[in-house]
Amino acid sequence: MLTYQDRLAMMRKTKIEHTLSKRAQDGYMDIDDFGTVPLPDDYYLEPWYNSPNGSFYNLDGMSENFCRVIKAHMAYVDPVEMLCGRWRDMLVHYRGDKHYAPKWQQKSTAVNHLTEEEKKDVGSKRWDEVRFPYNDLKPYQEKYNITTGIDGDAHLACDYSIGLELGFGGFLDKINKYRKINPDKAAFYDAEEKCVLAIIDFVQKHIDKIEELLKTEKRPEIKENLEKMLQVSKNVKYDPPKTFYEACQWTAYFNCASRIYTRDGAGFQLDGLLYPYYERDVKAGILDDETAKFLIANLLLIDPHYYQLSGVDENDNDMTNHLSYLILDAADSINIAANLSVRVHDNCDKEFLKKAVYYLFKNKNGWPRFCNDKALCEGYMKNGFDKKTARERIAVGCNWMCIPGKEFPMNDTVKINVAKVLEQALIDLKNEAEPSTKKLFELYEKHLKKAVSVTAAGINLHIDHQAEVTPELIMNLMMKNTLEKGMDIASCAEIYTVGIDGAGLAVAADSLGALETRVEKEKVLTWKEIFENLENDFAGVQGERVRQMLLSSPRYCQGGTVSDEWAMKLRDSFVKLVKGQEMPEGRQLIPGWFSWSRTIEYGSKVGATPNGRHAGAPISHGANPNPGFRTDGAVTAQANGIASIQCRYGNTAPLQLEFDPQITIEEGGVQKVVNLIETHFKQGGTLININVLDKDKLLAAHKNPDLYPDLVVRVTGFTAYFATLSPEFRQLVVDRFLVGM
16 A cells, blocks of 8 residues: 555656656756656647737737647646646747747747747747837847846736636636626637636546546556546536645646746745635545645645745734644655745744744755745835735745735846946946046946836836737636726736846945945056956956956955945945836836846846956846855855845845755754844845755765756745756856855
8 A cells, every 4th residue: 555655755756757857858947947747759739820920929829829738738647646737838938938948849830930030039029029119128128138027927926716716617607707798808708718718628638537547547546546536626627626635636727727828836825725625624524634745745746836834914913824834744745846935924933934944954955935024014015005915915936925816016027237237337437537436336326227217118018018918818817807807917907016126236236345445445456457457358467466356355245344335325226216217107116136047147248347257257146245255154144234235115135045054953953044034034134045055965966966866956036956957057056155154
C-alpha cells in the first residue's frame, strides 16, 4: 500500500525529471519555474492571425488562440497524485516574447511566417502598433532604458471567491444573464463564453483520460484514487466546488487556464479562502490533516502561483489558522519551488512565523518569503485609501501587492533604469564649465522628470487600449464589474494604482558617492580623468588604477557613508517625481525599487559608471547594494540600508538575501533570522526574499548544476531550479552571496 509519503517522493522525483527535460527542450530558463511539464514531441499548434502585422489581438484574436492553445494541450493525469491537470504552452509565445519564448517555439509556424528581419525583433508583435503606435515615446524609452508596461499582461489579481462560488457553469450562467442586459456588448460575452467552454472541454479531456486509465489499472489503491479523481473532476466540470478536494481541483484547472492565457501567476489568500472548506469537511468526517496536506502539496506541484499566508484583518486580528500551518507542512512535504508569502504584522502568531523560518532553514529552497503589513498598509493608505482597503491587498507577485478583483496595478511591468538616467546626466555634465556632483544631480533630476513623464504616457496608452489589444478574458471571469458591465478589467477596475520601479539604485548611489569622495573631497581625481575613463571603459593600466580608486570609495549599505546619503537623496527624488506626475483622474503612480531579473539586460544598455563598473556589466539588483560592498556584518548592514530607502507608498523595495548563516537550527539560527525579519520590518522594510544556502554546495552547483538538480533558489521575487538558470544568472546569485549574520 502506497503511503502519502511514498507518493510525494514519486511526485518529487518526476518533478526533477521534468525540470531537466524542460531544460533540454527549452534551453536555459531565467524565469519562474511555472510548474510546466515538457511538451510531447508531436506537439503542434497553428495560430490564427488577425492583424496585418502578422500577430493577433482583441476579443476575436485572443479568444480564438486561447481555444487553440488549450485544445492542443494533452490531459495530464498521474495516478499517484490526487489532482490532475498541467499546462505547457501560452499565448505570448505566438506573438513573440523575448523573455519567455522557448527554443521549440522558434521552429513553429508562429515565427516561420515572419521575415528574417522581423524575427530579429519578434517581441514587437505583442502590442498592436498598427492601431496604437507610440513612436513619439520610443526615443526616450530607449534613452532612459524604460520598461514601459506597454504590452504587459496579467499583473493583477483575480478574486477567487467569485469562481469558487460560481464554478465554470456559473460563469456561463452569468455571461448569459448579462449578455441580455447589455446587448451592445455581445462580442465581449461571445469571447468570454468561448473561453469558458474551452476550459470545460479541458476538464472533460481529463475526465476522459482518467476513465481510460481506469480500464487497465490493477492496483487497488491507485484504482480507488483514480475513481475519486474522476468523480471530483466530474463534479467541478460545471458546478462550483463543495469540498476541500473539489476546491483544490477547481483551482488547479483554473490556474492552468489562466497561465495558458497570459501566464497569470497571482493566487490568493490560500489559508483564508480554503479554510471554510477544510473546516466543514473535517467536521463532516470526510477530510483529515494528512489528506489536506497531500492535496495542498499537489496544488503547489501543479503550479507555483503566488499565495499569501497569514495576515491581519481590518480590526487588527491575526488571520492565522490551523490550515496556515498545514500549508507550510504541505510545502515541506513536496519541497519544490514555491511562491508562498507570509504576511508579518504586530499581532502575528509568533510560532507560525518561527515555523515559516524553520522551513526556510530546513529545506534551503528559498521559501517562504515575508512581507510587512505595517509598512505596506500604512504606505498604501497615503495614496488616499482607508485601512480596510489597504488590508485587502495581498502579496501575489514577485514584488507586488494587489487587491483581488478590484485593482489594476500593472505592478512589476514598469521600470526606469536610474543608472541609465545618471549616464545621460553625465553626458550633459561634460558641457558644464564647472562640473560638480550638485550640478550632476540637478541634471539627473531633469532627465528623471522626463523619464517619469514618458513612462506615464506609456502607462496611459496601455490602460486606454489594453482591452482592444489583450483583453484579460480569463481573469475577467473573477473580477468585479467585468461580466456585469461587459467590459475588460483594464477599462472598469475600481482602483488604478500603478507601480513604477526604479532599477540600478546602488550603481547611481555609489557613483555619486565616489565622485564626491575622490574628485571633490579628496581631489585625487579630476573631472577630466573621470570623463576620459568612462569613455574608454577604464582602459589600460592607468584606467584600471582609476577604476580601483572609484571602486574602493565608500558604498551604499556600508552604513553612514556618503553613498548611503546619496541613496536617500535618490529615493527622495524618485518619490517626488513619481508622485508628482500628473495622471488622468482615477489613476496614480506608486514608486518602488525593483529590477526583477533584468539586471543583466539593463546593465548591457549602460556604459562605464563612476562607481568603477565596466560598460555593459550588470546593474545592481533591486534595492540591494552592489556585490562586495562589505564583508563583516554584511547581512545586517544590507538590511539596514534597504530599510532606509523605502519609498513608503505601498510599493516595495525588497531585501534580497543570499547567505550562509554559519549557524544551525539547533544553535539558534531560526530565532536569529526571525529577529532579522522583525528588525527590518520595524525599520520600515516591506518585503524580504531569503536564500539560506550552503556556500560550498552553491559553488559546486554553479560549477556543475547537474549534480544538484533539486536545488531551488529565489532568483528575485520568484523561485527557480538552479540547474535551469543560465551561467550568467547563476553567477548573479553567487555574486550576491553573503557569509554570516
